[in-house]
Amino acid sequence: MHETQARRGVRRGAAVLLAMVLALSLGWQRTWADEGRQLIPVGKAVGIKLFADGVLVVSVSPVQGTEETRSPAKECGLKEGDILLTFNGEKIRSTEHLQAMLAENGETAAELTVQRDGKTLEVTASPVVCEDGGIRLGAWIRDSMAGVGTLTYYDPATGSYGALGHGITDVDTAELMPLASGSIMETMVKAVKKGQRGDPGELKGDFTVQRDVGTVTVNSNEGIFGTVEDAGFISGEAVSVAEPEEVHAGEASILCTISGSDTRAYEVEILRVNPRSRDGRDLLLRVTDPELLETTGGIVQGMSGSPILQDGRLVGAVTHVLVANPAEGYGIFLENMLTTAG
Structure with a gap:
């Protein structure tokens, strides 16, 4: 009698333990949006320096100036x-x-x-x-690379950030730069090369004499990530993160810096949502803001990482420009960036 009750107690205990494990497992699978994570959409242009882990072979060729x-x-x-x-x-x-x-x-x-x-x-x-x-x-x-990109978000709770929405690749090999260390710096946008059909534009920044404000610890297909060490240059209010299924075609806005350090919101339209893309092309968008079109022609290099907002929430980041039509480009769901950031 007592032995049978004990065994039943063990089985009930195991069932309760299993239920707890399943609940914890499901809890880990909840998205950042489910947890109500509040992030500051930034949109500031930053200088980025990466130093490789080892050296990258760009090409192999015969050695000149030898007898053989x-x-x-x-x-x-x-x-x-x-x-x-x-x-x-x-x-x-x-x-x-x-x-x-x-x-x-x-x-x-x-x-x-x-x-x-x-x-x-x-x-x-x-x-x-x-x-x-x-x-x-x-x-x-x-062994190193430097350029200009856009800071997507800042997490005031952890001091972490995400930027670009895509990885930094070598211009000759198209391979992700193997990262040993890196930093982000304050920068001023000095000029804009306006994008035209067949000729992508570019933000030109001056960060040679600026100070480091953070580290780069991850270079991935979903962006670069690290920690902000001096958050004094970041401003704005934290907002909720939208889940992919909450993003829809229609009006939206992006934050970016196209002159000096002035970060502003510009109107865009999300044309299509591709929830299964997983290649930094989750969203197809078109710039509709007259001022941005007049200044940049649409999306230009250096705007990668510009946060995309819709219905008061942070939904993603700009990643690519369509070379054939610089007024249009792609974006990545913010949730995909956060998953990689860990």
């Missing part, structure tokens, strides 16, 4: 888009660091650790000596 024209990089199997991580077991910190190690190594065969498509491999390269005495691999490499 050859490319050690090509011979050992290096390809465009590869990331060079170590040289003879030592971590590569920059292009200058690799050049210094090459000079010390000379023509001796060197072991390279390479990252390709998420996998790590080892190759052996035999550098060549040029007529000027320099040691070369026959690979063009890059």
Whole structure:
């Protein structure tokens, strides 16, 4: 009698525990909007600096100025888009660091650790000596990038931010820049190259003498993310985040900076919602604001990350411009940015 009741008690306890686990699991799947997260839509242009984890191979080519024209990089199997991580077991910190190690190594065969498509491999390269005495691999490499983008949101509760709505890719390889460190800086928009059909426009910013205001810790397909260390340049009220199913075709607005540090709202129209896109093209939108059309022609490079608002809520960020029609472009759901931000 007592044993049977005990067993039933265990089964009831297990059922209660299972229900609790399921409830917790479902709770974790709730969206940021369900939790009522309040974020400040920013829309300010910022300077962005990224430093690579290792160095990125932009291209491989024969080394000029040698008795025998050859490319050690090509011979050992290096390809465009590869990331060079170590040289003879030592971590590569920059292009200058690799050049210094090459000079010390000379023509001796060197072991390279390479990252390709998420996998790590080892190759052996035999550098060549040029007529000027320099040691070369026959690979063009890059270790950093800088440019202008737009801050999408700031979370006053955590100090975190999201920007761009898409990743920062190398201009030659179209690969995501492998991130070691990065920063965002205050910037002033000095000029605008107006977009035209077949010729995307561009915001031109001056951030060379400005101060860092935050770090970049993630470079992903859904944007860059990090922490704001000095929130003094951020203003505005926090608003709720819309769930994707709440976003609809119709009137909306974007926040962006197209002159100096003046951030303003401009009218746009959401033409189509693509809830299953997942490639930064969740929304198709058209700029309808006469002033913005007159100044920029629509969406230009540097406006990526401009927050999109509809019905008083933050719904997404501008990501792409249609080259054939700069008045139109795409946007990403903010929820997709927040999911990547974690």
